[in-house]
Every structure is written in C-alpha cells, then in structure tokens.
Amino acid sequence: MLPTPTDNGARLAAILPTGLACLAPALGSTAADALDLAFAGAPVPDGDPAPLPGLPELRSLVLIVVDGLGHANLQERAGHARTILSMPGRRIETVAPSTTGAALTTLTTGRLPGSHGLIGYRIRHPELGLVTTLRDWDGIEPIRSWQRAEPLFGLAGRMGARPLAIGRPAHADGGLTSAILSDAEYLGGQRIEDRFALASQAVRGPDPVLAYLYIDELDKAGHEQGWGSDAWLARLEQFDAALDGFLRGLPGGVGVVLTADHGMVDVPQHGQIVLDEDPIPGVALIGGEPRFRSLYLEDGADPESVAREVESRLGKLAWVGTRDAAIADGWFGETGADVVPRLGEVLVAARKQVAFTLRGDDPRALAMVGQHGSLSAEERGIPLRLGGALAGSGFASALARVADRVR
Incomplete structure (x- = not known):
C-alpha cells in the first residue's frame, strides 16, 4: 500500500x-x-x-x-x-x-x-x-x-x-x-x-x-x-x-x-526492472515514469486485485496502491472529477534504488542515471x-x- x-x-x-x-x-x-x-x-x-x-x-x-x-x-x-x-x-x-x-x-x-x-x-x-x-x-x-x-x-x-x-x-x-x-x-x-x-x-x-x-x-x-x-x-x-x-x-x-x-x-543499471516483461493481467496501458508508474486497467478489471498482483511481484521494491486510496489519503489535494481518469487505477511507486522501465522505452530514457517521481x-x-x-x-x-x- x-x-x-x-x-x-x-x-x-x-x-x-x-x-x-x-x-x-x-x-x-x-x-x-x-x-x-x-x-x-x-x-x-x-x-x-x-x-x-x-x-x-x-x-x-x-x-x-x-x-x-x-x-x-x-x-x-x-x-x-x-x-x-x-x-x-x-x-x-x-x-x-x-x-x-x-x-x-x-x-x-x-x-x-x-x-x-x-x-x-x-x-x-x-x-x-x-x-x-x-x-x-x-x-x-x-x-x-x-x-x-x-x-x-x-x-x-x-x-x-x-x-x-x-x-x-x-x-x-x-x-x-x-x-x-x-x-x-x-x-x-x-x-x-x-x-x-x-x-x-x-x-x-x-x-x-x-x-x-x-x-x-x-x-x-x-x-x-x-x-x-x-x-x-x-x-x-x-x-x-x-x-x-x-x-x-x-x-x-x-x-x-x-x-x-x-x-x-x-539508479544503477542493474536497478532497472522491466515492469511489463511479463504481462500484468488486467493492465491495458502503463504511464507515469520509471519511479512512479500509473497502470490503466482494462474494462472490468478490479484495481484491488491488480494492486495485490503487482505488489506480490515487486515486494519491498515498491509501494503499490489504488488511485482511489491515494486520492482519499489526500496525496494530490482535492481532485477534480475530470482529473481522476488522467491517472491509472493502480499506482506503483519505487521504494528502493530501482526504476520500473518498459520494453518500449526510448534508449535515452534508459540511459538516465538520476531519477525522481516517487x-x-x-x-x-x-x-x-x-x-x-x-x-x-x-x-x-x-x-x-x-x-x-x-x-
């Protein structure tokens, strides 16, 4: 969480x-x-x-x-x-x-x-x-x-x-x-x-x-x-x-x-983890950035279930939670109804010195050493x-x- x-x-x-x-x-x-x-x-x-x-x-x-x-x-x-x-x-x-x-x-x-x-x-x-x-x-x-x-x-x-x-x-x-x-x-x-x-x-x-x-x-x-x-x-x-x-x-x-x-x-090179190397059930798109990923789900997918699956994969490498929980906790301040869908239903924030990269990432992004977002x-x-x-x-x-x- x-x-x-x-x-x-x-x-x-x-x-x-x-x-x-x-x-x-x-x-x-x-x-x-x-x-x-x-x-x-x-x-x-x-x-x-x-x-x-x-x-x-x-x-x-x-x-x-x-x-x-x-x-x-x-x-x-x-x-x-x-x-x-x-x-x-x-x-x-x-x-x-x-x-x-x-x-x-x-x-x-x-x-x-x-x-x-x-x-x-x-x-x-x-x-x-x-x-x-x-x-x-x-x-x-x-x-x-x-x-x-x-x-x-x-x-x-x-x-x-x-x-x-x-x-x-x-x-x-x-x-x-x-x-x-x-x-x-x-x-x-x-x-x-x-x-x-x-x-x-x-x-x-x-x-x-x-x-x-x-x-x-x-x-x-x-x-x-x-x-x-x-x-x-x-x-x-x-x-x-x-x-x-x-x-x-x-x-x-x-x-x-x-x-x-x-x-x-x-983040050292060995700290780069390809988040979508194995498909995550229920995830349609992945946005955000390497230290703070936003998972957009397929229609009908349950955010709590997807969050538990991602958390089981990443363990102590990340904080994982639902968008609704983050909004309720006040992370983003009062959040407009039209702003809510801009984030994915599940959020993944790097906890250690790691970066969650994607298979299609630009090589220039993969070469970055200093990171932030989490x-x-x-x-x-x-x-x-x-x-x-x-x-x-x-x-x-x-x-x-x-x-x-x-x-």
Missing part, C-alpha cells in the same frame, strides 16, 4: 500566494486581500481573521527554482553550497508524484496537482491518449482545459507588480510555458549567471517585481550522469557562486525564496531557503499557515 502523506506539497503551493501577501502593502493592498484573490475566496482556516501576523513587507520578490536540488542532495554536498546553506530555511516537501510538470505548475498556480490537472509525467488525455506534461501539447486546446488553474502572474500584474519569468531562451515558448507562465514577461538568459544578472537588473528598476527564476542545469546533469557525479557537483558550485554575487548586490526591500521541484536518486524522502524533500529582506523574517511560519488554505 502507499504511505500516508505528512505533507502533500501544500507549502510548495503556498510560496507564491504568501509572496503576494508580502508584496501587497507596497502595492496599495492588504495581505488578506491578496490571499483572498490568490485562493479565489477560499475560507481562512479556523476562521482566523488575521492568519499572518508579522508577515514581512516587500517591494519585490525573487523566487529561485532549482530543478532537481533535493534537500538530501544539498545536505550531502553542503561543503560545495556554502551560500545556499548560509541562508536560513528548512526542509519542505514537494507534490506527488515528485515530477517537474506537476511541481512547477503547483509553484506557479498555488494549486495542488488534483486541482491544476498536471498530475504526473505521462498521463491520459481523453482524446490524445497518453501524453507527457512537459512536451506533448499539440492538439490540446484550449490549454486551460488541460492545465486547469490560472498562474498567479496575472494577479501580480493586476496588483501592480511587474511579473517576470527568467529562464533559458529555449524555454521561452512551448505548451508548458504557455500553461504555467502565462501573463509573465519572459526574459531569456543562456547561462546561470546571465539569469541572475537579469533578475538583478529587474529589481533595480522603477517597478515592484515578482520574478520567477528557473535553473535547470542541475537536473540535466543529474539525469545524464547522476546527482553524485562531478558534473552535477560542478553545476551546484556554479549556481552557488552566482547566487552569492546576486545576494551581495541585492537592494533593500527585495525578498528571495529558493526552492526546488523535487530531489533525485541515482514518494521517498530523497525525492520529495526539497529546500526552502530565504534571502534578502526575507532572511530572519517570519515568512516560513506564515507559509505554513497559508498552506492550510491550499490543503
């Missing part, structure tokens, strides 16, 4: 809403009004009329998202990330599955996967079949029918901030960009240092800024060579040095939040680090309160 979540990613979802509450006074609004707008009138938990006492006030906010930088990965390489570790912070947890499309969408919308709809890596579209949330957007119209939640950049703009998304030029266009970064002005910088330079210039401008700064180099190095590789370590050191320069030159009134979408585990502490644990005007503030405590509204 699947474990019970202690955190379903609600604090990750709460980062931008809490950031907007910090910006609100400088924009002529209140923190409470900003949160009401961010959550479309969702009630304050426990009826508390002032849930965020002492929330820091900011002129601008920079949210730095480092793809693939897990809390455990960071702690293991602490000597190479002195700037990051000098920032006050704590461990939080990402969404389930711990995959980029689901987590980044949660970050930019303030909604959990059951609400925004990008509830995994390779999920079922009602007309197009299995599609990946990172790449397969052809034929999906309108985009908001698939990614169901509005990104919060539009709200930031209406409040009076300049919303920015800063990433590599290659990410400026595409389906996922349109789905999760709409209403943000996109600024492209090829190198990590270029992106920090763009953010530094922006927060020195005349307008309050809400900037989302995306770093994908560590994730790429981890997939190709493993997070324990020299290549991953070199990218960590490059990022840490660029971050140091950025923080040293930061003007007053600018808060910085650093987080990630997921952590990573390295429910392990290494994959779900991510850093929350605070800098600039947020260092030493009550932001983390406020974030926990706002997360109650997300749940």
